[in-house]
Amino acid sequence: MNKETYLKEYPKYKNMRENVKRDKNRLHFHMMPPTGWMNDPNGLCQFRGVNHIYFQYTPFLAGWGTKLWGHYTTKDWVHYTEEEPFLFPDTKWDRDGVYSGSACVKEDGIHYFYTGNVKLQDKEYDYIMNGREQNTMHLFSPDGKNITVKELVMTNEDYPSNMSKHVRDPKIYEKDGYYYMIQGGRDDENRGCVLLFQSDNLKDWKWYDTVYSKQPFGYMWECPDLFEIDGQQIMTCCPQGVEQQGYEYQNVYQCGYFPVSFDMENKKYEFSEFTELDKGFDIYATQTFQDEKGRRILIGWMGIPDADYDNDATVQYDWIHALTMPRELSFKDGKLLQKPLKEMQQLRKNEFHCALSEFVQWEPKDSCFELHIDFEERTEKNSSVKIQLREDVFLSWEKGLFRLNMGKSGHGRKERIAEIKQLRNLTIFSDTSAIEIFINDGENVMTTRVYSENLEQKVTFLSKGNVGNVAGYELGSFVIEKHEEK
Numbered sequence: 001m002n003k004e005t006y007l008k009e010y011p012k013y014k015n016m017r018e019n020v021k022r023d024k025n026r027l028h029f030h031m032m033p034p035t036g037w038m039n040d041p042n043g044l045c046q047f048r049g050v051n052h053i054y055f056q057y058t059p060f061l062a063g064w065g066t067k068l069w070g071h072y073t074t075k076d077w078v079h080y081t082e083e084e085p086f087l088f089p090d091t092k093w094d095r096d097g098v099y100s101g102s103a104c105v106k107e108d109g110i111h112y113f114y115t116g117n118v119k120l121q122d123k124e125y126d127y128i129m130n131g132r133e134q135n136t137m138h139l140f141s142p143d144g145k146n147i148t149v150k151e152l153v154m155t156n157e158d159y160p161s162n163m164s165k166h167v168r169d170p171k172i173y174e175k176d177g178y179y180y181m182i183q184g185g186r187d188d189e190n191r192g193c194v195l196l197f198q199s200d201n202l203k204d205w206k207w208y209d210t211v212y213s214k215q216p217f218g219y220m221w222e223c224p225d226l227f228e229i230d231g232q233q234i235m236t237c238c239p240q241g242v243e244q245q246g247y248e249y250q251n252v253y254q255c256g257y258f259p260v261s262f263d264m265e266n267k268k269y270e271f272s273e274f275t276e277l278d279k280g281f282d283i284y285a286t287q288t289f290q291d292e293k294g295r296r297i298l299i300g301w302m303g304i305p306d307a308d309y310d311n312d313a314t315v316q317y318d319w320i321h322a323l324t325m326p327r328e329l330s331f332k333d334g335k336l337l338q339k340p341l342k343e344m345q346q347l348r349k350n351e352f353h354c355a356l357s358e359f360v361q362w363e364p365k366d367s368c369f370e371l372h373i374d375f376e377e378r379t380e381k382n383s384s385v386k387i388q389l390r391e392d393v394f395l396s397w398e399k400g401l402f403r404l405n406m407g408k409s410g411h412g413r414k415e416r417i418a419e420i421k422q423l424r425n426l427t428i429f430s431d432t433s434a435i436e437i438f439i440n441d442g443e444n445v446m447t448t449r450v451y452s453e454n455l456e457q458k459v460t461f462l463s464k465g466n467v468g469n470v471a472g473y474e475l476g477s478f479v480i481e482k483h484e485e486k
């Protein structure tokens, strides 16, 4: 599909747009596809004051299809513009999908790198070692909206010969005058890894090295990201094929980070332990960027491929999936901390504050709220906590285990557990059909979709004798305008 066919098709899908509007599960403060399907956030950046959020998008189908890059812009993270889709599968190198990629901001504009997906159909293939092309593409835009160049940078031939056809999702990391492109890979022995390519001009790229963790860790690493924060190098990625171990890796695919030390010059790479970024049900393909204030912001896909729970509740309204709230990162005491972006506070409406001992019940409108609980530390009485967030959604903490339990409204999502020794504080963001829970200043996060029959729900504090403080805020909605092409 190229831009012309998209614009021609667009009016035909008026019913879809009307249907979407009828859904009570449309989110109030999360980015969603205007219609159809959304997955990974792509090309995150801020350029001349404007934040660009692109995403994997099939506008006319609430299911798996050929990907475009959808596009939102915002200056303040509350008022958004739905821009025209930015990238279309309109060349022979990306005809079966403009897959995930990233942005690199320069003075005069933005460079983007993404994977052009081609799926051969002429005979039978395994689509692992053959049958697929994953081309590395480059483009340039002076403003984040118009494209002046779209060109092929590398093909599978340019990747090391021990790679399968699965090499994708480029992200740029600048270090000591060089650009390094990190891509996710699966080698011919089914080992997940990242590939590094080097360039000094963003145009000419050469394979630099292939990097593995000490122990094999899954068969494919999708959507890698490499950045520095508070003096620490971090590599995030989404390993597939990692077995559950106790309370680790409860999801079908993982999404997490390694604190790393990549000495590029000497090609020495050290990995510390992998930690999941989020212990909830719906998190994948996170990407980060540094905004003009210097903050490292992470956004993830609030979904996951191949899960055995569903999102059918919204599919019948012609849309599916959403992105997490933007989260500001920091690194402290060996841990990555995530906290909701400060700008989300602009959505606060009616508020209440009380002592935890007095907190019983609250009924925020449409189940859209922000709730903070500070537990007074080292109080024996805080040794167990239970909160009912909705009819059949419970949070509890006891004997060092923090649980999220869901009933029917979880559509197959039942329980996720995180090991939390001491519970110091909780920040809960509840939207119509999504909940994000930040535990202990964001040391742990749990994200989930939820499909309640009705949204007149109550929050109930069920445990007795806890000591601490509560602050609650009802939350308003994002304002989203559609950009109309003249």
Ligand code: FRU
Pocket (backbone or CB within 6 Å): 039, 040, 056, 067, 099, 100, 101, 115, 168, 169, 222, 223, 284, 285, 305
């Ligand atoms: C991750 C992913 C990426 C790929 C994109 C396709 O969810 O599979 O590896 O580029 O989605 O939509």
